[in-house]
Structures are given as C-alpha cells and as structure tokens.
Amino acid sequence: MQINIGILGLGTVGCGTVEVLRRNAALVAKRSGCELRVTRIATRTPHKPRPVEVDRSLISGDVEAVLRDPDIHIVAELIGGVEPARDYVLRALAAGKSVVTANKELIAKHGGEIEEAAARAGVDFRFEGSVGGGIPLVAPLRESLIGNRVTQLMGILNGTTNYILTKMTQGGADFDDVLREAQSLGYAEADPTADVDGFDTTYKLAILAGIAFGAPVSPDSIAREGIRGVGARDIEYAREMGFVIKLIALGRQAEDGEIELRVHPALLPQGHPLASVNDVFNSVLMHGDAVGDVMFYGRGAGGEPTASAVVADLVEVARDLRCGAAGRGGGRRRAEFAWKDLAAFVTRLCVRVPVADRPRNAGAHRRCFRR
Amino acid sequence: MQINIGILGLGTVGCGTVEVLRRNAALVAKRSGCELRVTRIATRTPHKPRPVEVDRSLISGDVEAVLRDPDIHIVAELIGGVEPARDYVLRALAAGKSVVTANKELIAKHGGEIEEAAARAGVDFRFEGSVGGGIPLVAPLRESLIGNRVTQLMGILNGTTNYILTKMTQGGADFDDVLREAQSLGYAEADPTADVDGFDTTYKLAILAGIAFGAPVSPDSIAREGIRGVGARDIEYAREMGFVIKLIALGRQAEDGEIELRVHPALLPQGHPLASVNDVFNSVLMHGDAVGDVMFYGRGAGGEPTASAVVADLVEVARDLRCGAAGRGGGRRRAEFAWKDLAAFVTRLCVRVPVADRPRNAGAHRRCFRR
Structure with missing residues (x-):
C-alpha cells in the first residue's frame, strides 16, 4: 500500500527525514508492508540549496497545496515553534489527515487541544521526535510501559x-x-x-x-x-x-x-x-x-536522529491506515494525580555562600545541607 | 471494550502478570480504552499456594478449556520451554486467538514458524517479554527504529x-x-x-x-x-x-x-x-x-518486570482487536544479509598463557594482542 506524505518545513529535521526515507525506502517498505512516498514539500525557502538529495519538483512555498491535496494521507509538521505550526496542524487534522510532528514547544503548549482535534477527526497524531531526538521515549512510555x-x-x-x-x-x-x-x-x-x-x-x-x-x-x-x-x-x-x-x-x-x-x-x-x-x-x-x-x-537532537523518530511515527500511522484503524492508539487522558x-x-x-567579609570564616565558601 | 485473556502457566511470570493486571486494572483501562480481564488460567499445579491475590475459581489444570473457550481473545503462554508450549501456541493461533508470550527459547527456535502461523490466522503474536524482562527492546527495535x-x-x-x-x-x-x-x-x-x-x-x-x-x-x-x-x-x-x-x-x-x-x-x-x-x-x-x-x-528478569512487558503486549493486541486490525503489525521478514x-x-x-615451566619467563602469565 502506498502512503503519501506531505512535509511542512525543510530545515535540519525535514532534510533528515527526506534523506532517511530515500536511503532506507526499500528496508522500510519490506519491514512495514507500506511504501512511504513524499509527494509534496512546503518550505519558506524553496530555492535554497539543501545538503540532501531531494526531487526539487516536489518543493514549493505553498503550504495550502499540501493541506488541500486530497491524495496526501499524512502531514509531517517539521517547522517548529508554535505559530503557524499549530494552525497548519489543526487544519491538516480537520481535513482528515493524520499528523506527525517533532515540535516540542507545540506539543508542550497545545498537545491537549491537538490530541482532542485528532480524536474528533478519527486520525492519528504522533510526536516521538519531540523529545530525545531518535531515542525511543514516547512510544515506550505510552505503549511498552x-x-x-x-x-x-x-x-x-x-x-x-x-x-x-x-x-x-x-x-x-x-x-x-x-x-x-x-x-x-x-x-x-x-x-x-x-x-x-x-x-x-x-x-x-x-x-x-x-x-x-x-x-x-x-x-x-x-x-x-x-x-x-x-x-x-x-x-x-x-x-x-x-x-x-x-x-x-x-x-x-x-x-x-x-x-x-x-x-x-x-x-x-x-x-x-x-x-x-x-x-x-x-x-x-x-x-x-x-x-x-x-x-x-x-x-537527543540532530537531523537524522530526529528523522529516525519521525519515520517511525510515519510507519505506525501508515500501518493504522492500511488496516483502517486510524486513531487506534486512543484512550483518553484524564488526570491521575494532583500537580504539586x-x-x-x-x-x-x-x-554556596561567599563570606569573605567575615574574617573568622575566611576561606569558607559554602554550606552544604545534609543530603 | 472487554478483552478476555487465558493464561497458560502460573509460575513467576504468570503470577506477576495476574498481579500487575489486577493492581493496575483501572490505569490500563483508562489509558488503553480496553478492559483486560483474565477469564481462565491453566497450570500443572492448580492447588499450589501462590504469592499473589488471584481468583481461584479461574484456575484449573485444563489447558484444553483455555484453548477451546470461544470467549477468550488472547492466550498468554507463560509456561516456558519448547514443548508443550509450542503445541499450545500453534493451536491457539489456529483457533483464531492472538498469542502473547515471554518464552525466549520458543521464539529463538521456532519464531519463524509461529509468526507464519499467526499471519495465516490473521491474528497478532507478540513476545516483548522474551528478551530483557521489562526493558522495552522488541517494540523499540521493530517499531521505533x-x-x-x-x-x-x-x-x-x-x-x-x-x-x-x-x-x-x-x-x-x-x-x-x-x-x-x-x-x-x-x-x-x-x-x-x-x-x-x-x-x-x-x-x-x-x-x-x-x-x-x-x-x-x-x-x-x-x-x-x-x-x-x-x-x-x-x-x-x-x-x-x-x-x-x-x-x-x-x-x-x-x-x-x-x-x-x-x-x-x-x-x-x-x-x-x-x-x-x-x-x-x-x-x-x-x-x-x-x-x-x-x-x-x-x-532483565523477574516476575513483575517481565509482566510489565507481557501486559504491554496484551494491550497492543487489545487495541488491534478493538479496531478490527488484528495482524496489523505485519510486514514480511526476508533476509537482508548473509550470516557470517x-x-x-x-x-x-x-x-593468557601460563608459562611457569620456562623459568626465564616466570611471572609472565599472559599475552595480550593489540586491541
């Protein structure tokens, strides 16, 4: 099954993701049973030279073209920062597309709102790359533990x-x-x-x-x-x-x-x-x-390590799409504890207290309370 | 959605699994949206005292009752060793039940055969607990990386x-x-x-x-x-x-x-x-x-650490069952490399070479080749 991906943002993580998907395309297809294909990329600087091999015909400055393309199944938001990333993510979800992001500030500040929007739309929303680069943390914590x-x-x-x-x-x-x-x-x-x-x-x-x-x-x-x-x-x-x-x-x-x-x-x-x-x-x-x-x-950072997490999320979403199981990971979050x-x-x-003005304590530069 | 589980084996890992499912039942249900209920347990020693709180009416010596119960969705094989575990697992799969196991010897020796049987039956087969106890390893390697x-x-x-x-x-x-x-x-x-x-x-x-x-x-x-x-x-x-x-x-x-x-x-x-x-x-x-x-x-071992992995696998299977996506994780394995x-x-x-019989080298007990 071919899954079409639209990428927003072609900085360090965007380039890493394009490169890992290109280099390991056959491996990923064989392991997952899904062919992940990047069909559109939107960036503010479409004409800038990039350090990776990328089909330039896919690149434009037009975010709308990605969000409105009915053939795109998953949007990877790799812009960073809160706005306009939040707006793009919410619009992609509302259009019935699953979203993958590595945007820590966005998730930390608006994760609840975005997860609710994804649940309403019945699509997946994943963000493994937002913490610890390529170290598996979100999935192990959410699934393995x-x-x-x-x-x-x-x-x-x-x-x-x-x-x-x-x-x-x-x-x-x-x-x-x-x-x-x-x-x-x-x-x-x-x-x-x-x-x-x-x-x-x-x-x-x-x-x-x-x-x-x-x-x-x-x-x-x-x-x-x-x-x-x-x-x-x-x-x-x-x-x-x-x-x-x-x-x-x-x-x-x-x-x-x-x-x-x-x-x-x-x-x-x-x-x-x-x-x-x-x-x-x-x-x-x-x-x-x-x-x-x-x-x-x-x-915990870097283009390809973070791309490793983004690609993992793309594959998980693709597996859900293949089985008609988008939104599969759900289960509501409700506070289990009070915040202190x-x-x-x-x-x-x-x-550490400088006490040089008190001669009888000269040389004493610290107090360490009992551990 | 209620998912019924049949457990085979009530040793260290079986008891750990029963205990973790009991103690954290509400937590797991809330996080996953699935209620995991142990409905049958088969063990060779049904009357032996156990160190955990378990409803004794669920326990019997009758493996067939578990394998044949049409209401059981998932069988957790926690017996260990190759036979009869392999036979039970293959029969559970053939009966259309998903299987979770922590049995390293079984997977190492017959993993390929069992995965094929699971694929044929269109059900899930997971084995996170077979390596490294509760350390997430199989899922991170298979999914996150x-x-x-x-x-x-x-x-x-x-x-x-x-x-x-x-x-x-x-x-x-x-x-x-x-x-x-x-x-x-x-x-x-x-x-x-x-x-x-x-x-x-x-x-x-x-x-x-x-x-x-x-x-x-x-x-x-x-x-x-x-x-x-x-x-x-x-x-x-x-x-x-x-x-x-x-x-x-x-x-x-x-x-x-x-x-x-x-x-x-x-x-x-x-x-x-x-x-x-x-x-x-x-x-x-x-x-x-x-x-x-x-x-x-x-x-890397122990009842509750391994149970942590078994419960994670049970939840993943339950999520697939809830979405009608059993067998979701598929994708075929084919050799990517030759084995050396x-x-x-x-x-x-x-x-280290003892050379005490050659007096001029007395005291020389080793040769270390260049690292």
Whole structure:
C-alpha cells in the first residue's frame, strides 16, 4: 500500500527525514508492508540549496497545496515553534489527515487541544521526535510501559546545556567561555535562552510527564531554573563532595501523592546512572511499579536522529491506515494525580555562600545541607 | 471494550502478570480504552499456594478449556520451554486467538514458524517479554527504529552471569564460589547450564538479531562460549589493563556486509557504556544509520518486570482487536544479509598463557594482542 506524505518545513529535521526515507525506502517498505512516498514539500525557502538529495519538483512555498491535496494521507509538521505550526496542524487534522510532528514547544503548549482535534477527526497524531531526538521515549512510555504506575521520571533532555556542563566539568572553564565555544561549534544558538534557561527542557518534561502521569501538563506549571548561575567553582566543590552538576528534569510522585515537576541544575552522585551522560547525549531514567528502573540513552537532537523518530511515527500511522484503524492508539487522558504547588516542594539544597567579609570564616565558601 | 485473556502457566511470570493486571486494572483501562480481564488460567499445579491475590475459581489444570473457550481473545503462554508450549501456541493461533508470550527459547527456535502461523490466522503474536524482562527492546527495535539500517547490536542479556561476573570483579572470588552464592540467593538455577554456558544469551541474541537484521536466526548459528572458563586471575589482569569482563551478545555487520553473531566473555574498556552494567541488570546498545547509538537498560528478569512487558503486549493486541486490525503489525521478514560463517570471524583475542615451566619467563602469565 502506498502512503503519501506531505512535509511542512525543510530545515535540519525535514532534510533528515527526506534523506532517511530515500536511503532506507526499500528496508522500510519490506519491514512495514507500506511504501512511504513524499509527494509534496512546503518550505519558506524553496530555492535554497539543501545538503540532501531531494526531487526539487516536489518543493514549493505553498503550504495550502499540501493541506488541500486530497491524495496526501499524512502531514509531517517539521517547522517548529508554535505559530503557524499549530494552525497548519489543526487544519491538516480537520481535513482528515493524520499528523506527525517533532515540535516540542507545540506539543508542550497545545498537545491537549491537538490530541482532542485528532480524536474528533478519527486520525492519528504522533510526536516521538519531540523529545530525545531518535531515542525511543514516547512510544515506550505510552505503549511498552502502559501497565506501570510511573512514580519517577528523571532525565537529561537538553544537549546544549549538557555539552556546556560537560566541558565546564572536564576543563574547569566558566559558563560564558564554554557557551561561546558551543556557539562557534553550532551546538548552541546565537540566542541561547531557550536552552540555557531551561525552557527547552521544561517543554520536554511537560510532554513526558503528561504521558507518564496521565494528563496534559502546562510547561508554566514546572519550576524552572537554567544553568547561567552555575560557575566553575560550583562544579569544583561538587566534585570534591563526590557529585557532578547536571541540568535535570524531574517528575515524581511525592509522599502525599501529588506530582512535583521541576527543571534545575542538580548535584548527582558520581555513580548515578545519569552522571556519566556527557556531551550532547540525552538520557531518561524512569521508575515503574512493575518494571522497576529502566533507562534510555542516545543522541537527543540532530537531523537524522530526529528523522529516525519521525519515520517511525510515519510507519505506525501508515500501518493504522492500511488496516483502517486510524486513531487506534486512543484512550483518553484524564488526570491521575494532583500537580504539586511550586511552593510545596520538599528537597535538599546545596547553598554556596561567599563570606569573605567575615574574617573568622575566611576561606569558607559554602554550606552544604545534609543530603 | 472487554478483552478476555487465558493464561497458560502460573509460575513467576504468570503470577506477576495476574498481579500487575489486577493492581493496575483501572490505569490500563483508562489509558488503553480496553478492559483486560483474565477469564481462565491453566497450570500443572492448580492447588499450589501462590504469592499473589488471584481468583481461584479461574484456575484449573485444563489447558484444553483455555484453548477451546470461544470467549477468550488472547492466550498468554507463560509456561516456558519448547514443548508443550509450542503445541499450545500453534493451536491457539489456529483457533483464531492472538498469542502473547515471554518464552525466549520458543521464539529463538521456532519464531519463524509461529509468526507464519499467526499471519495465516490473521491474528497478532507478540513476545516483548522474551528478551530483557521489562526493558522495552522488541517494540523499540521493530517499531521505533524501523527507519534504521542497524549495523551493530551489543548487549548484556543474562542477569545470572552478569551477577556472577560482577561479584567476581568486586570481590576477587573465583567462579565456583560465586556460583554457589548465586544459587543460594536464587539468582542461579540448581542446574546453571542454560545461563553460565551462554544458551540463554544466544536465544535472546537470536530474537533481537532476527528483528534487527530482518530474518529469523537459528541459535545454533551463533558462536557461543559461556563464563565457566573465566577465573579470578583473568578479571584481575583485565582490570590492570583497564578492562572489565562481561558476557557479551554481539551481532554486527562485518566489512564484507555479512552479519556475525556471537556470545562470549569479552574485555570491555572500563569507560564503555556496557562496562558499568552490573548485578542482574541487562542492557542493549544498538547502532542505527540514522539514530546513531541508542542504549536501553533495566532489570532483565523477574516476575513483575517481565509482566510489565507481557501486559504491554496484551494491550497492543487489545487495541488491534478493538479496531478490527488484528495482524496489523505485519510486514514480511526476508533476509537482508548473509550470516557470517563461524570460521570467518575477524576479532581481537586476549590469551593468557601460563608459562611457569620456562623459568626465564616466570611471572609472565599472559599475552595480550593489540586491541
């Protein structure tokens, strides 16, 4: 069965998806029984040269042509950002097309609305690529671990900040210097706010926690602190005490049954499974009541890793279409827990206090409260 | 929609499955839209006390009653071993029931035959629990990574041998002593052959490689060596050279395009991602051409971890049944590669040679060829 795909957006992930579908077309067709064919691509810059082999006759600047083409079964939204992506996705769903996206900000902010629209239209909506690049996370959490009550979810979900913290840890350099290096290497954006201030990580935590704990989570309800305040000295003191500093996304059920969600730099014991996740790699550690601890690890970003997730979603949708089972994955999401108020967290803090103005304490630069 | 399940076998995994389905029934129903109800259980020992809460009126010694009950939609085969499990599975499929199993030996030896029977019957056949306990491996490999050409698969797939090697590494003890300790703790069987001689690991590698490389693999075609020959001295020398010894399952595409499959103790550099997988934990590292390296980690055995996988498979089948999409996951498996002849492997070996009879070399106990 041939499934026709319209792609919106031809940046890093769009090009990766076109390339993976082209290179592994025979493999995918053989394994899935479906032939996935890209029949239209819309981009703001149709004439720009691309680093991959792509039939230029498919490319135009015309999004409407994709959304209105009755022969297109699935729209892959690979533009990013909230608008106009949200508008395009809702219109594709309303037109009876299934949608696949890798857009974390869109899902984190409007996932509930979009899932409802997909359910009303009786089509599929999938977003594996929105968290952790090509690491299987959304499907394992939603499908493989469906029999578990998840009690904790902890992850390193942003490659840029993990790269910066890794370099600071290995080289003893300070934040600003490593950020400049990361920018020159293309690992950080010219405006690094989304990454270093933790917004990107809160989007991803909102997506994973929404699945794990059974209800859409607003990223605004997540306590957030980025890594700008982490200095070389913090990392040095952490090491002395047997810890490394990582930007952690944490969702867990507190003893009172409520769920707390937070993103901030944290001290991890050097033997912790996430402590050795370095450079641009991502990893998520989950605890389920039946499975115990499980961990997933891999490249959390990049064109082809994210394309790996997009292609997997396209195949799942194609399988549903082949069986007339669009919308198959359904099952409603209703809150299983209350979200904890930000002011009510109980946690341990390490506070470094410069006390050079009090001579009898000279040299004391920190207080570390009991772990 | 109510889906009726018949369970064959009420050992560790059977009891775990009954318990997880009971404890998380509401959660599973809400998330999946399907109510999974166990309506019959057959076991050789129906009157034996069980460590879990189970409605004893469901339990009997009568397998036929399960296979012939027209109201049962899915049979969960949790007996283990090849016969009579194979016979029961084939008869359940022929009767139009979908089948879920956690039986590694059965899948490794007869997976191709059973998949064909399921395809003929137009029903589902799933086996996530057969490898790595509750770690999502089969579904991620088959679904999430479907767009990838997998070039390497490397894993620690047997908890018993990993426990023994971990204790030997941490305590400097010899194989026989640690084996006895593992047996007394219930981590090793009275007859430990299946684990320590690597058979269990070859079954699991056969299953994963069959999916990753696209064709059923016979466990007999896998080069196999267990850990009986690993001594405290090997581990000590390995450590001196910066390595740890692990029982590794390896499937990879050699430079000539053929696939080599082997199970044996191997030296891993101490910084290798699998080197820190200790005790009864399992882990699999895969490399796909799009996704790069991805790793999965968790408890590779045990009642509830394996039940986590069995329940996930039951829900996937239930979703297919609800949509009239049984057999949805299909797509034929045909060999993508040639299997490498066992005699044609190219690898590096570390050989320890006792040379005490040659006085001028006294103290030289090993030769390590270039890594």
